[in-house]
Amino acid sequence: MTSTPDRRTTAPDPARASGRSDDREGLAGDEGAGGGESLLTVALALAANVLIAVAKSVAAVVTGAASMLAEAAHSWADAGNEVLLLIAHRRGERAADAAHPLGHGREVYVWSLFAAIGLFGVGAGVSVTHGIQELVHPEPAGSFVVAYVVLAIAFVLEGVSFAQAWRQSRGDARRRHRGLVEQVLATSDPTVRAVFFEDAAALVGIVIAAAGIAAHQVTGSPVPDAVGSILVGVLLAVVALVLIARNLRFLVGEAVDPGLRDAALRRLLAMPEVARVTSLRLEFVGARRVFLVGAVDLAGNPVEDEAAHVLALVERRTRDVPGVVGAVLSLAEPEEPALVPADG
CATH class of the missing domain: 1.20.1510.10 (Cation efflux protein transmembrane domain)
Structure with missing residues (x-):
């Protein structure tokens, strides 16, 4: 990925619209x-x-x-x-x-x-x-x-x-x-x-x-x-x-356990816009609520302006997952190794 790294924070929206249909169980369902x-x-x-x-x-x-x-x-x-x-x-x-x-x-x-x-x-x-x-x-x-x-x-x-x-x-x-x-x-x-x-x-x-x-x-x-x-x-x-x-x-501040982290990683990798995830941290900010920070490599190697829009879309989809109250994503560096779920 050669685009200039761009970092943005997406504030949670209490009245947010639903995300994709396969996200509806959410990390809240994974946690309890x-x-x-x-x-x-x-x-x-x-x-x-x-x-x-x-x-x-x-x-x-x-x-x-x-x-x-x-x-x-x-x-x-x-x-x-x-x-x-x-x-x-x-x-x-x-x-x-x-x-x-x-x-x-x-x-x-x-x-x-x-x-x-x-x-x-x-x-x-x-x-x-x-x-x-x-x-x-x-x-x-x-x-x-x-x-x-x-x-x-x-x-x-x-x-x-x-x-x-x-x-x-x-x-x-x-x-x-x-x-x-x-x-x-x-x-x-x-x-x-x-x-x-x-x-x-x-x-x-x-x-x-x-x-x-x-x-x-x-x-x-x-x-x-x-x-x-x-x-x-x-x-x-x-x-x-x-x-x-x-x-x-x-x-x-308690980090989530490896199983919940893997569930979040699989959800990110399931998005067609995401080619790789190189960094992922999740912390509990309440009962069955997490805040997510990560770095992703976007599919298709988009130019800088397009990458910013795609990254914002991925962030919105991430925070639309039940249980995720906020997300901060940045573009991954090319040399960073990709994360893989524990179950492969």
């Missing part, structure tokens, strides 16, 4: 399920956690069990987190504007980070603190049947919420040919990741609380109950730190 299912996952988790939190709070007052109080704090923290996740989803979905040409997608990681910090401070902090206080100043517990009934109901409701998060994540994992946990950790959608891990931790926490209360009932000692409260807090702290770390990485 859409935002509508994520919203359902969070809303279901919120409804379940509010009901569970009320029931556990009543049971904590009636029984005086430390593990039950830890579980009540856990559920209230989860309910508060779900509210923050709903805010994250709403604000992250706002359309691009002149001040935010790539949209507001990264804001979803800010609110999800707040939710994870809340889980650490409220859920983990209250559970560990109360467990330690119970060890230092033990108090008797009673009405164990109430505790077991509430925990059983909570397990069922948490299971329903977790099943939705698991079903969505499993579908995404199959599309990406990944393991379930690998997909949950890698997904660019922090709301699904938060609900999945929080519900999983809730189910484990209920088992820990039941074991601590049962040991208290059998031995008459409040120590197992207090230890159960501390273990629930440690569990929540670990989950919160994982969520905080993942949100921070996406806020700083």
Whole structure:
């Protein structure tokens, strides 16, 4: 290619026209399920956690069990987190504007980070603190049947919420040919990741609380109950730190995985105007949203003026692919090697 390299940026257009028919699934489809299912996952988790939190709070007052109080704090923290996740989803979905040409997608990681910090401070902090206080100043517990009934109901409701998060994540994992946990950790959608891990931790926490209360009932000692409260807090702290770390990485800027990059490369090479792709970088700028930068060699060796128009056309087609919120393409240097998808 002998044309003078030309570089231009195409701002995303919220009301953009559809691209070619073979682009309609888009990179959003390659990365995971859409935002509508994520919203359902969070809303279901919120409804379940509010009901569970009320029931556990009543049971904590009636029984005086430390593990039950830890579980009540856990559920209230989860309910508060779900509210923050709903805010994250709403604000992250706002359309691009002149001040935010790539949209507001990264804001979803800010609110999800707040939710994870809340889980650490409220859920983990209250559970560990109360467990330690119970060890230092033990108090008797009673009405164990109430505790077991509430925990059983909570397990069922948490299971329903977790099943939705698991079903969505499993579908995404199959599309990406990944393991379930690998997909949950890698997904660019922090709301699904938060609900999945929080519900999983809730189910484990209920088992820990039941074991601590049962040991208290059998031995008459409040120590197992207090230890159960501390273990629930440690569990929540670990989950919160994982969520905080993942949100921070996406806020700083996370490159897409090789599979998604190959999908974008194949789409570029499928365009008749593109002969070669020599550079390609994609970064997440929100849940299922990427920003693309690359260098291409145009087919037919067009002259400079024509090359500029063809390059602009390729950029428009690229940003018309669902999931791509912006694209910057330049003309490749002749000596640069061509990129080839991993599957050839």
